Amino acid sequence: MTETRTGAAEQPRAAQAPLVEVKEALGGFLNEFSQFQNDLNTRFQKQEERIAMLTTKTMIHARPALSAEIDQTAPHKKALATYLRNGDDDGLRGLEIEHKGLSTAVNAEGGYLVDPQTAETIQSVLRSASSLRAVANVVRVEASSFDVLIDTTDTGAGWADEVTDTTETTAPQIERISIPLFELSAMPKASQRLLDDSAFDIEGWLAGRIADKFARAEAAAFINGDGAGKPTGILNGLKLPNTIWAWGALGYVVTGTAGDFDAINPADAIVDLVYALGAQYRAGASFVMNSKTAGAVRKMKDADGRFLWSDGLAAGEPARLMGYPVLIAEDMPDIDVDATAIAFGDFGAGYTIAERPDLRVLRDPFSAKPHVLFYATKRVGGAISDFAAIKLMKFGLS
Numbered sequence: 001m002t003e004t005r006t007g008a009a010e011q012p013r014a015a016q017a018p019l020v021e022v023k024e025a026l027g028g029f030l031n032e033f034s035q036f037q038n039d040l041n042t043r044f045q046k047q048e049e050r051i052a053m054l055t056t057k058t059m060i061h062a063r064p065a066l067s068a069e070i071d072q073t074a075p076h077k078k079a080l081a082t083y084l085r086n087g088d089d090d091g092l093r094g095l096e097i098e099h100k101g102l103s104t105a106v107n108a109e110g111g112y113l114v115d116p117q118t119a120e121t122i123q124s125v126l127r128s129a130s131s132l133r134a135v136a137n138v139v140r141v142e143a144s145s146f147d148v149l150i151d152t153t154d155t156g157a158g159w160a161d162e163v164t165d166t167t168e169t170t171a172p173q174i175e176r177i178s179i180p181l182f183e184l185s186a187m188p189k190a191s192q193r194l195l196d197d198s199a200f201d202i203e204g205w206l207a208g209r210i211a212d213k214f215a216r217a218e219a220a221a222f223i224n225g226d227g228a229g230k231p232t233g234i235l236n237g238l239k240l241p242n243t244i245w246a247w248g249a250l251g252y253v254v255t256g257t258a259g260d261f262d263a264i265n266p267a268d269a270i271v272d273l274v275y276a277l278g279a280q281y282r283a284g285a286s287f288v289m290n291s292k293t294a295g296a297v298r299k300m301k302d303a304d305g306r307f308l309w310s311d312g313l314a315a316g317e318p319a320r321l322m323g324y325p326v327l328i329a330e331d332m333p334d335i336d337v338d339a340t341a342i343a344f345g346d347f348g349a350g351y352t353i354a355e356r357p358d359l360r361v362l363r364d365p366f367s368a369k370p371h372v373l374f375y376a377t378k379r380v381g382g383a384i385s386d387f388a389a390i391k392l393m394k395f396g397l398s
Contacts, residue, residue, distance in 0.1 A: 130329050131219035132234070135286050135347040137385070139354050141181070146354035148177040148385040152247050175247070179354045181379040182230050186213035189371040206361070210376045222353065222382050223331040231382030234288075234351060234390060235333070235340055241398070242276045242391060250384070251276060252340060252392040259337040259395050267300040267308055269393060273344050274322055276391045281346040286318075286325040288343040290332040297321060297342075335395050342393040350389030355380040 139146060153173040160166050188209035218231070225233040238249035245251035253276050255269040256262050262269065277285060289297065298309035298319075310320050318325040324344070333339045356379040364373040384390065 130327070131215060132222040132288065132327070132329060132347065132351060132382075133218070133353050135288070135327055136222070136351040136353050136382070137348050139352065140357045141354050142356065143181075144379075145178050145180045146352070146381065148179065148352055150175040150177060150386060177352075177383060177385055179231075179352055179381045179383045179385075181354060181356060181381040183377050184214055184217055184380050185375065185377045186210045186217075187373055187375045188213070189368055189373045191371050192365070193370070195372060206374055206376075210359075210374075214378060218380055218382075219329065220331045222351070223329060225382070227383070231353070231380065232384070233382075234343060234384060235392075237384065239340065239392060239394075247387050250387060250390055250392055252394045254394050254396055254398060256397065257395070258397055259335065259339070261296070261300075261395075267302060270297070270300065270308060270322060273342065273391055273393045274324070277345055278388060281349065281389050282324075284346040284348055285344060286327055286347065287321050288327045288329050288332060288347070289341060290330045290334065291328055292334050293332065293341045294319075294326065294328060296335060338394060338396040340392040340394050343390060344393070345390030346386075347390065350384060350386045351382065352385040353380065353382040 151172050152175045153170070186209065188206065190205065221230040221233060223233045224235055225231045226236050234250070239252050240246065240249045242251035242253050253269065253272045255266075274282070274285075298307070298321075300308045302308060308322055309326075312318055312320070318327065320326060332343070333341050335341050358378075360377045362375040362377075364375060367373055
């Protein structure tokens with residue numbers, strides 16, 4: 001009897017075992033399903049964030065450069081945009097950004113040093129303009145002037161032998177040429193309504209206007225500047241016939257005809273000009289003339305009927321005259337009586353342009369309402385640094 005009751009009691013326990021296993025299996029399944037659901041939700045959330053990020057990038061790239069960089073780069077970008085549009089300089093106060101030794105800062109009257117990206121845009125336009133800076137020596141300085149030291153004489157020397165006393169020889173003489181920096185300015189304007197339009201490319205517009213003004217003003221000064229509040233140009237100064245040339249003046253050769261080339265042998269004057277320059281300078285020399293003069297010169301032929309002028313073989317290469325590159329500078333004078341319409345020389349040695357690397361923009365919303373004026377300034381100077389490195393052609397008899 002006892003055995004019968006024991007077997008009957010164990011039968012329900014045996015029947016309960018599968019139920020426990022089912023519950024455990026179901027619990028494990030639910031736990032795995034919950035983990036899978038959480039993982040799926042996480043992936044969906046990441047996918048939505050990625051789509052939102054791509055959408056934001058697309059919207060940003062659709063905006064002009066200034067708007068795109070706000071909130072994405074340095075704080076001075078956002079501050080500059082706000083300042084240009086509405087004159088609010090709160091974001092600029094106390095802002096100091098250093099980049100390669102240059103400071104992007106704001107002073108009490110609201111002046112602003114242009115950020116490096118905008119300044120580089122302007123400088124690239126200046127280098128591509130028809131200016132003497134394309135062939136001259138360009139240096140950047142932090143002072144108010146730049147001094148060039150030139151050894152104008154040779155060192156004395158002589159032959160010696162065993163029995164003759166050696167005598168004292170002459171020492172070289174050093175010439176100091178000081179190039180002061182002058183202030184070049186431009187003042188473009190835009191309406192306040194245009195500045196309020198967030199789709200307007202403020203940086204590109206401002207850079208283009210300032211670059212055009214600066215390029216034309218300095219190109220003219222490097223050729224004809226009188227040194228009074230502006231650089232001294234290559235044509236402003238003492239000129240002497242090359243046969244009696246002396247330091248402090250530029251030497252010139254004449255065409256032999258007043259206001260024109262010689263009627264019979266016009267190319268002879270070009271040859272005379274090239275060989276009036278010392279051999280040490282000819283390797284790096286180039287011609288400088290305006291388009292009207294170039295139109296007359298490119299028709300010349302040598303004694304064998306070959307043109308002296310040849311166009312560049314590749315895009316961007318300058319034309320060449322007798323094998324030397326030609327810079328077309330429209331500020332050079334036209335062919336006229338006694339005009340020095342053609343220059344030839346190593347301008348990298350002969351002319352130095354000194355400039356400060358910073359540009360300054362002052363916003364003026366009051367003087368030209370409803371327009372806003374942007375007064376931009378830059379300091380630049382230029383002068384002849386080696387009088388032996390440049391020769392001129394004079395269209396005259398003597």
